[in-house]
Amino acid sequence: MAQPTVSTPAVATSAAGKTTIVDPVVAKIAGIAAREVSGVHALGGGAARVIGNIREAIGTRDLTQGVKVEVGETEVAVDVTIVVDYPQKLQAVADEVRASVAQAVTSLIGMKVAEINVTVGDVYIPGEDDDAAEEPRVQ
Numbered sequence: 001m002a003q004p005t006v007s008t009p010a011v012a013t014s015a016a017g018k019t020t021i022v023d024p025v026v027a028k029i030a031g032i033a034a035r036e037v038s039g040v041h042a043l044g045g046g047a048a049r050v051i052g053n054i055r056e057a058i059g060t061r062d063l064t065q066g067v068k069v070e071v072g073e074t075e076v077a078v079d080v081t082i083v084v085d086y087p088q089k090l091q092a093v094a095d096e097v098r099a100s101v102a103q104a105v106t107s108l109i110g111m112k113v114a115e116i117n118v119t120v121g122d123v124y125i126p127g128e129d130d131d132a133a134e135e136p137r138v139q
Contacts, residue, residue: 027078028064029109030069030104032063033097033103034082044121067081076114077116079116080117082097084122086125094120098116
């Protein structure tokens with residue numbers, strides 16, 4: 001399961017005080033922005049999704065699943081692994097994920113985006129996971 005990397009948190013200082021934004025917050029914002037893109041079925045690779053499904057079954061959700069961030073003093077780098085709904089155009093969905101994450105990071109956090117790497121880890125085909133639930137053909 002991809003976890004946010006621990007690095008220097010984003011710090012902004014003003015006359016009124018200091019604001020610190022830690023990596024897990026940046027990863028959560030990036031994860032939410034990526035999930036909002038049409039055509040994104042889920043985030044994370046196979047093992048991360050299995051663990052995510054277990055968490056959802058017990059009533060919790062990891063919004064940073066499939067997201068890794070590196071936060072510098074003024075810039076953020078994001079790596080996102082996505083599962084795309086079939087038959088969506090993979091490049092188009094990846095481009096929309098980049099745009100959505102960049103917009104969220106710049107508008108909500110106020111930092112510059114150095115890069116956003118998107119990995120398409122799988123394609124979701126409706127009904128593919130339901131094969132085990134089908135009635136056997138022979139008895």
